[in-house]
Amino acid sequence: xxxxxxxxxxxxxxxxxxxxxxxxxxxxxxxxxxxxxxxxxxxxxxxxxxxxxxxxxxxxxxxxxxxxxxxxxxxxxxxxxxxxxxxxxxxxxxxxxxxxxxxxxxxxxxxxxxxxxxxxxxxxxxxxxxxxxxxxxxxxxxxxxxxxxxxxxxxxxxxxxxxxxxxxxxxxxxxxxxxxxxxxxxxxxxxxxxxxxxxxxxxxxxxxxxxxxxxxxxxxxxxxxxxx
Amino acid sequence: xxxxxxxxxxxxxxxxxxxxxxxxxxxxxxxxxxxxxxxxxxxxxxxxxxxxxxxxxxxxxxxxxxxxxxxxxxxxxxxxxxxxxxxxxxxxxxxxxxxxxxxxxxxxxxxxxxxxxxxxxxxxxxxxxxxxxxxxxxxxxxxxxxxxxxxxxxxxxxxxxxxxxxxxxxxxxxxxxxxxxxxxxxxxxxxxxxxxxxxxxxxxxxxxxxxxxxxxxxxxxxxxxxxxxxxxxxxxxxxxxxxxxxxxxxxxxxxxxxxxxxxxxxxxxxxxxxxxxxxxxxxxxxxxxxxxxxxxxxxxxxxxxxxxxxxxxxxxxxxxxxxxxxxxxxxxxxxxxxxxxxxxxxxxxxxx
Numbered sequence: 001x002x003x004x005x006x007x008x009x010x011x012x013x014x015x016x017x018x019x020x021x022x023x024x025x026x027x028x029x030x031x032x033x034x035x036x037x038x039x040x041x042x043x044x045x046x047x048x049x050x051x052x053x054x055x056x057x058x059x060x061x062x063x064x065x066x067x068x069x070x071x072x073x074x075x076x077x078x079x080x081x082x083x084x085x086x087x088x089x090x091x092x093x094x095x096x097x098x099x100x101x102x103x104x105x106x107x108x109x110x111x112x113x114x115x116x117x118x119x120x121x122x123x124x125x126x127x128x129x130x131x132x133x134x135x136x137x138x139x140x141x142x143x144x145x146x147x148x149x150x151x152x153x154x155x156x157x158x159x160x161x162x163x164x165x166x167x168x169x170x171x172x173x174x175x176x177x178x179x180x181x182x183x184x185x186x187x188x189x190x191x192x193x194x195x196x197x198x199x200x201x202x203x204x205x206x207x208x209x210x211x212x213x214x215x216x217x218x219x220x221x222x223x224x225x226x227x228x
Numbered sequence: 229x230x231x232x233x234x235x236x237x238x239x240x241x242x243x244x245x246x247x248x249x250x251x252x253x254x255x256x257x258x259x260x261x262x263x264x265x266x267x268x269x270x271x272x273x274x275x276x277x278x279x280x281x282x283x284x285x286x287x288x289x290x291x292x293x294x295x296x297x298x299x300x301x302x303x304x305x306x307x308x309x310x311x312x313x314x315x316x317x318x319x320x321x322x323x324x325x326x327x328x329x330x331x332x333x334x335x336x337x338x339x340x341x342x343x344x345x346x347x348x349x350x351x352x353x354x355x356x357x358x359x360x361x362x363x364x365x366x367x368x369x370x371x372x373x374x375x376x377x378x379x380x381x382x383x384x385x386x387x388x389x390x391x392x393x394x395x396x397x398x399x400x401x402x403x404x405x406x407x408x409x410x411x412x413x414x415x416x417x418x419x420x421x422x423x424x425x426x427x428x429x430x431x432x433x434x435x436x437x438x439x440x441x442x443x444x445x446x447x448x449x450x451x452x453x454x455x456x457x458x459x460x461x462x463x464x465x466x467x468x469x470x471x472x473x474x475x476x477x478x479x480x481x482x483x484x485x486x487x488x489x490x491x492x493x494x495x496x497x498x499x500x501x502x503x504x505x506x507x508x509x510x511x512x513x514x515x516x517x518x519x520x521x522x523x524x525x526x527x528x529x530x531x532x533x534x535x536x537x538x539x540x541x542x543x544x545x546x547x548x549x550x551x552x553x554x555x556x557x558x559x560x561x562x563x564x565x566x567x568x569x570x571x572x573x574x575x576x577x578x579x580x
Contacts, residue, residue: 122275123314125302127378128331134302137327141318 001198007174008182009202015090015178016158019098020105020151027102027150031109032135036118052164053103061167064096068168092169093176097158105154112146113139145218152214156207179203231255231382231416235271235281235291244268244438253430254408254415256446258422263435265418269384272416273308274301285382302331307375307413309385313367315359321370322355328378345373348411349403365396369403376411383407383415389424397424402491404428426450426461426501447547450501459503460548466494475520482543485572486520504538507550508571511560521572523548527564530557541570548572 001009033039034046052060068075069087078084086092116139124134140147162180169176171185183199186192234247244264257265270276272283274290277298283291285306290299307328315324325342346352349369359367368388375383385404389397405428408415419425425432425446432449434441442449447461464480469489476490478498485500492498514522525543537557541548548570552562562568 117314119310119312119314120316122301123308123310124316124327125300126273126275126304126306126308127328127374128302128305129327130300130302133331138316 001202002195004173005182005195005199008177008179008199009206011090011093011174011177012159012179013206015093015097016155018091018094019101019158020155022094023098023102023105023154024147024151027105027154028109028140028147031106031113031150032139034106035110035113049106050103052100057100057161057163058167060099061096061164064092064099064164064168068092068095086169088169088172088176090169090175093165093178094158096164096168097161098154100161100164101154101157104157105150108150108153109143109146112143112149115146116142144221148214148217148221152210156210159203159206159210230286231272231414232282232284233268233272235268235278235283237267237271237276237278237280239267242267242438246433246435246438246440248433248440248443250414250416250433251431252414254404254417254428255431255433256425256429257416257418257433257435258420258425258429258450259435259441260420262437264438265420265435266386268435269308269386269416269418272382273306273384274299274304288381305379305381307378307380307383309368309371309375309383309388311387311390313359313364313371315362315367315370315374317359319359320355321351321357321359321362324359324370325351325355325373325377328374331378342377345376348376348406349373363396364392365399368392368396368400372400372403372407376407376413380413383413384418385415386418387420388417389419389421401427422450422459422503423501426459427499446499459501459506460546462500462502462546462548463497464500465497466490466492468494480546482525482546482548483523484521485523502548502572504549504551506573507548509539509541509550509552509556509560509562510569510571511566513569514571517571519571519573523570523572525568525570527562527566527568529564530562532557539568541568543570 030045030049034042065087066072070076070079070085075086078086086095120142121134121138124138129137160180161178162184165176165178166181171177171181177185179199179202183196183203186196186199231250233249235244237244242264244267246264246268257268259265267276271278271291278291278293280293281291282289289297290304291297316327319327325345346355349372351366351369351373354362354366354370359370362370372388389400392400401424407413408428417428429446431444432446433443434449447463450461462480462482464478464485467477467479467484469476471489474489475486476488478485478487478500480500487500490498523543525541525548527539528542529540531538531540532554535554537552537554539550539552539557539562541550550570
C-alpha cells in the first residue's frame with residue numbers, strides 16, 4: 001500500500017473512534033430519555049434522532065454545511081468564541097460520522113435500557129439511591145451489552161460514511177479523505193482499480209474486526225454477570 | 229414508633245380509602261388479592277403518589293397532599309422487601325446486601341452491621357454467590373437483609389413468602405419473628421395467608437375492596453378476617469416436649485394442647501391458629517377417637533351462613549370457632565350457653 005493509502009486508513013480510524021467516543025455520552029443520555037422519560041416533545045426528539053437515517057446522506061451533509069460551515073449559524077459562533085473550525089477539517093468529518101451513526105447507536109442502547117427491569121430500579125431507589133445513582137449502579141451495568149453494541153454500530157457506520165462527509169468536508173487527502181472517499185477517488189481515475197481493491201479489503205477487515213471485538217466484549221460482560 | 233396513614237387513591241375503577249394508625253411490632257395488612265394491599269404499601273414506600281392524604285412515620289411526614297409534601301422514595305428510609313426479591317443480578321450477594329449502606333445516612337433506624345444481619349438471617353455462606361444461583365428462600369432472606377442494612381425506619385414486606393413453597397416459608401418465618409423481636413424495626417407486612425398473619429402479626433388491618441374493614445390486635449381481628457377460611461388464635465406456652473412420640477405439649481387458657489414437635493424451647497410462648505373447619509363439637513366428652521386435643525367450652529354464638537354455621541366457643545376465656553353444617557346444629561340442638569367439647573385435630577396447629 002502507498003503512504004497515501006495508509007493515511008486514508010489512519011484518518012478513517014481516527015475519525016470513527018473520535019465520532020464514537022464523542023457521541024457515546026450523548027447517545028446514552030438520549031437513549032435513556034427516550035426509554036424512560038415522560039415529557040412533552042418526546043416523539044419530536046425521537047424523530048429528530050432518526051432523521052439522518054431517513055434523509056439522503058447528501059442532504060444531511062448539506063444541512064451540516066449550512067449549520068456548521070464557517071458562515072453557518074453554529075459554525076460562526078464556534079469559530080469566533082472558541083476558534084473551532086469544523087468545515088473541511090477531519091473534526092468535521094468526525095461530526096458528520098457521529099450524526100450519521102447516532103440513530104443506530106441510540107436505537108441499540110435504547111432497546112437495552114428498555115429491557116432493564118424497572119422494578120430493580122425502584123428497589124434501588126427504596127434503598128436510598130437517587131436517580132443518578134440508580135442509573136450509574138443498576139441501569140448502566142445491566143444495559144452494558146447494548147451500549148457496547150451501540151458504540152460498535154456507530155463506529156462501523158462511521159467507517160463506511162461517505163455522502164454526508166464528502167458534502168460537508170469534501171475529499172482532501174490527509175485531512176478529510178477517509179477510506180470510502182479514497183476508494184471513490186481511485187474509481188474515478190484510470191488504473192485506480194488495484195488501489196480501490198486494496199482499500200476495500202482493509203475496509204472489510206476493519207469492519208469484521210469491529211464486529212468480532214464487540215461480540216467478544218459483550219460475551220465477557222455477559223459471562224461476568226452470571227459468574228458465581 | 230408509629231405509622232399514621234390516611235389516604236385516598238383512585239385508579240380506573242378501583243378506589244382505595246384507608247385510615248389507620250399502627251402500633252410497634254408487625255402490622256399485617258390482610259385481605260384478598262385486589263383489596264388494595266400492595267397499592268397501600270407502594271404509597272408508603274413512595275412508589276405511588278396518592279391522590280389525597282397523609283402518611284407519617286414516627287411523626288415524620290412522608291406524604292401530605294394538602295401541604296404539598298411528597299418525600300421521594302430514595303429519601304424515605306423505608307426498607308421494602310418485594311414479593312419477587314428483586315436482587316440485583318449483576319452484583320454478588322455481599323454487594324447486594326451492602327448496596328443500601330452507601331446511602332444510609334442520618335441517625336436511627338435498624339441496627340446495620342453486616343455481621344449481625346448475616347447472622348440473624350443465616351446467609352453467611354451465600355455472600356460470594358450471585359443471586360441467580362440462590363434458591364427462592366435464600367433470595368428472600370438476602371432481600372430482607374439488604375433492606376435492613378439500609379437502616380430503615382420502617383420495613384415494608386409485600387407478601388415476602390408468597391412465591392415460596394410450604395417448606396421454604398417455614399424456613400423464613402423464624403427469621404421474620406426474630407426481626408420483630410430483636411431488630412426493633414416496625415414492619416408493615418402484607419399477606420393474604422391467615423397462618424402467616426396469625427403467627428407474625430401484632431396488629432392486623434383488614435382491607436376489603438379498598439377500605440379498612442377492621443383494625444386491632446391479632447386475636448380480636450383475625451377471626452373476623454375471612455369468612456371462607458375463618459379460625460381462632462390461641463396464645464400458648466411450651467410446657468414440655470415428648471420426643472418419644474414427636475410431640476410438644478402446650479398449655480393455654482383453654483387447656484392442654486399436643487402438637488407436632490416444635491423447635492422452640494420449653495417455656496417460650498407460641499401462637500397457634502386453629503381453623504374453624506378443623507374443629508368438631510361433641511356434647512359429651514368424646515371417647516375412642518384419634519384426635520389428641522379436646523377442649524371444654526361453652527357456645528357463645530352461632531352465626532349461620534347458608535348451609536353452614538360458625539359456632540363461637542368460650543373455652544375458659546379463649547375463643548374458638550367451629551365450622552358446622554346447619555344440620556348438625558339442629559341435630560345436636562346447639563344453642564348459645566350450651567356446654568360442649570371441641571375436638572381439634574393436632575395437625576391443624578400452625579407451628580411456631
